[in-house]
Amino acid sequence: MEKNYVEGERYYHAQKRVKEIKAFYEHLTVYILVNPIVIVVNIMTSPGYLWFIWCLMGWGMAIVLHGLKVFSLPPFFNEKWEERKIREILEKENSQKTWE
Template sequence: MEHKNHEKYLKAKKKVDELKGFYIHLLVYLGVNIFILANIYLEVRDSDQSFWQAGHFFTLFFWGIGILFHAAYTFEFNPFFGKDWEEKKISKFMEEDKEESKKYQ
């Protein structure tokens, strides 16, 4: 009984660590990008360029994609290979194995 509780504890702790890691990643992303956007704003406020022309938004965009993948992993969001897909594939493969074993009997 204690062994099961310890396994549940370790699983829950791992999930909490993943969440904490994601939130730290998100806060760093927001902090760095606010700093970058503020610098761009200060750079263009007295010039003829618009904010969007002067901006270097590669960091914001590509790091944002990384944040989305990190969130999908952390919150177990997978629209392509979800639980239903797994269960259907498992059933299909089990049925194929059953049919194949009948051939050789």
């Protein structure tokens, strides 16, 4: 019974990870497909002011942050951090209940 539970949990985490990676690549694809349109609209409507650069940079930073999260590159706010924080909150709640 325990083995099936562990396998099921591993499968769930793998499935969740694949969905996160897929969402990142969809986000990146939309960025790549939409930004040429934004550039063309900018150049056709107001070539004197290239505002598309702000769109590229802002959305590009969001893509980078999304990628860092999906591929667990930042040392903060990853799954291990979440687990530690959950345990910390539960321990804090348990200690408060003992004082009541």
